[in-house]
Amino acid sequence: MTGDSGSISVDLSGQLGAFTLGATFSVPMRGITALFGPSGCGKTTILRCMAGLQRLQGRVALGPEVWQDDAQGLFVPPHQRHVGYVFQEASLFPHLSVKDNLQYGAKRVGAAQGRSIAFDDVVQLLGIGHLLDRSTRALSGGERQRIAVGRALLAAPRILLMDEPLSALDKMSRDDILPTFERLHEQLALPILYVTHDLGEVERLADTLVLLDKGAVTAAGPIRALQLDPKLPLLASSEAAVIIEGRIVGIDTAFALTEIGIDGGTLLVPGTHGPIGQMRRLRITASDVSLARSAPHGTTIVNSLPGRIVAIDDSGGPQVNVIVALGPNGDGLRIAARITRKSLVTLGLAIGDAIYAQIKGVALIASRTSLVS
Amino acid sequence: MATLDFAQLWSPLRLTLELATLTTLLLLVVGTPIAWWLARSKARWKEAVAAIVAMPIVLPPTVLGFYLLLLLGPQGPGGALAGLWGARTLAFTFEGLVLGSLIYSMPFVVQPIRNAFEAIGDRPLEVAATLRASPWDTFWSVAVPLARPGFMTAAVLGFAHTVGEFGVVLMIGGNIPGKTKVLSVAIYDFVETQRWQEAHILAGGMVVFSFVVILAMLVIERRTARVGT
Numbered sequence: 001m002t003g004d005s006g007s008i009s010v011d012l013s014g015q016l017g018a019f020t021l022g023a024t025f026s027v028p029m030r031g032i033t034a035l036f037g038p039s040g041c042g043k044t045t046i047l048r049c050m051a052g053l054q055r056l057q058g059r060v061a062l063g064p065e066v067w068q069d070d071a072q073g074l075f076v077p078p079h080q081r082h083v084g085y086v087f088q089e090a091s092l093f094p095h096l097s098v099k100d101n102l103q104y105g106a107k108r109v110g111a112a113q114g115r116s117i118a119f120d121d122v123v124q125l126l127g128i129g130h131l132l133d134r135s136t137r138a139l140s141g142g143e144r145q146r147i148a149v150g151r152a153l154l155a156a157p158r159i160l161l162m163d164e165p166l167s168a169l170d171k172m173s174r175d176d177i178l179p180t181f182e183r184l185h186e187q188l189a190l191p192i193l194y195v196t197h198d199l200g201e202v203e204r205l206a207d208t209l210v211l212l213d214k215g216a217v218t219a220a221g222p223i224r225a226l227q228l229d230p231k232l233p234l235l236a237s238s239e240a241a242v243i244i245e246g247r248i249v250g251i252d253t254a255f256a257l258t259e260i261g262i263d264g265g266t267l268l269v270p271g272t273h274g275p276i277g278q279m280r281r282l283r284i285t286a287s288d289v290s291l292a293r294s295a296p297h298g299t300t301i302v303n304s305l306p307g308r309i310v311a312i313d314d315s316g317g318p319q320v321n322v323i324v325a326l327g328p329n330g331d332g333l334r335i336a337a338r339i340t341r342k343s344l345v346t347l348g349l350a351i352g353d354a355i356y357a358q359i360k361g362v363a364l365i366a367s368r369t370s371l372v373s
Numbered sequence: 374m375a376t377l378d379f380a381q382l383w384s385p386l387r388l389t390l391e392l393a394t395l396t397t398l399l400l401l402v403v404g405t406p407i408a409w410w411l412a413r414s415k416a417r418w419k420e421a422v423a424a425i426v427a428m429p430i431v432l433p434p435t436v437l438g439f440y441l442l443l444l445l446g447p448q449g450p451g452g453a454l455a456g457l458w459g460a461r462t463l464a465f466t467f468e469g470l471v472l473g474s475l476i477y478s479m480p481f482v483v484q485p486i487r488n489a490f491e492a493i494g495d496r497p498l499e500v501a502a503t504l505r506a507s508p509w510d511t512f513w514s515v516a517v518p519l520a521r522p523g524f525m526t527a528a529v530l531g532f533a534h535t536v537g538e539f540g541v542v543l544m545i546g547g548n549i550p551g552k553t554k555v556l557s558v559a560i561y562d563f564v565e566t567q568r569w570q571e572a573h574i575l576a577g578g579m580v581v582f583s584f585v586v587i588l589a590m591l592v593i594e595r596r597t598a599r600v601g602t
Binding site: 077078084085087094095155 | 497501510515518519
């Protein structure tokens, strides 16, 4: 956690229907932080408390700005907290035009505060120029949500709070709007707190992850660290994977492959993605990784990287998770390999062993680049 | 057949329009905060307040008129109030009639506005709050515009009910031409004195008026339903 940019710190407790919410976490005030957990775990409540729309006991602060501190009897009303809030449903004002919706908050930001983002920039960023003169009723779900995001951004927030902004959309609109969210983060340097129960969205967007279950924080930290933590459900799940980031270093036009350099080796990804020099976010599923004692020959798997075993998560079941640090010296990125316990025993794998990780599939999931290392 | 005396027709009509317009405007001012409170408050006893506001719907107008008469008369607070400008009583005055009409027509103004405020829900108000709007700002820029159909219904109903008021007027207003003799009382009077022609004109006018009111209400309701989709 860097000191200069501060952190988002939340310490809340209270009764919430059938269960008690007791959430304490502190995450960096930059990048996208996902609040992830099953429905009804209290993640939306936390977001609402951050915005001041709901009140539980405790303390909420954004860097040096304290918004709630019951110890000092402090509670800043929502309109004085500089948050942008995107609700699950776009909730556009039906009595205002698209343009007036966008400018509702902008008009109320004091001139002294300085507009942090210009109207035209927001319109361009979100690709909503052609919608400005339409009635809010003539918009699709995805278009409505874009307007809602633009409206929040134009109110010059210091943090953007997004409450499952995609869950009310169909898959096509979702795929359409996700790249916009990535761009948003890259271009605005605005911290985003993103509530979701969709692991795909987390992997694509999040730098930092707060795991919630039944009103309590299970873990909070950089997404990659949490993905490889044997104590957490992420690694145990059938979809266990790790998100890594790499730079495009070459393109093989003859076979239509893209070469991506990562810390600890180079990966080949199907398709020609460019331009060279750009960063990409990749997903490596644990069950797509197998291990070999020696450099494999005569295999169809193109990605085979040397590495060292740094941890073995053996819970006694038929399969085990082996954490491998890439690079001949084992000082590169870490990935997880899911192998059978039989293989573990047959090969006699142990921590510190030099091995080759054969990666059957690498998914290029996003173009965003700001993963906290 | 006697010749028509248009002054005798115009006077109660003008008085009625004045009374109904003034009452409606005052009710919108007084009723809106009450409706907002009833719609938004979480107080457990708010339905008791709602019941008090709604009571004129079920009370016989003569009962309401009887108590108002005591209230407005020389012995009541109305008399004391009238004393401020040298009068003895508020009963049998236009001012007294306005006061009575306010209470009599209150539920017909408060209820539609309350319903409209409730129909807005929390969300638009929360959105406004996260967009830097203070509660006062939110009320005017979001709640009132969204509740507009409710305000229109309220105004139409409040006006119409005041126009149709009879029992209360008879109890507290009497029958003073140019001061308290409103349309409904005038019709009664014309019938009593067997002046059928005048009664016909005023009563027929009321039929047309009622039709227009109901039609206006239906049109407003249709528009509200469209906004909701």
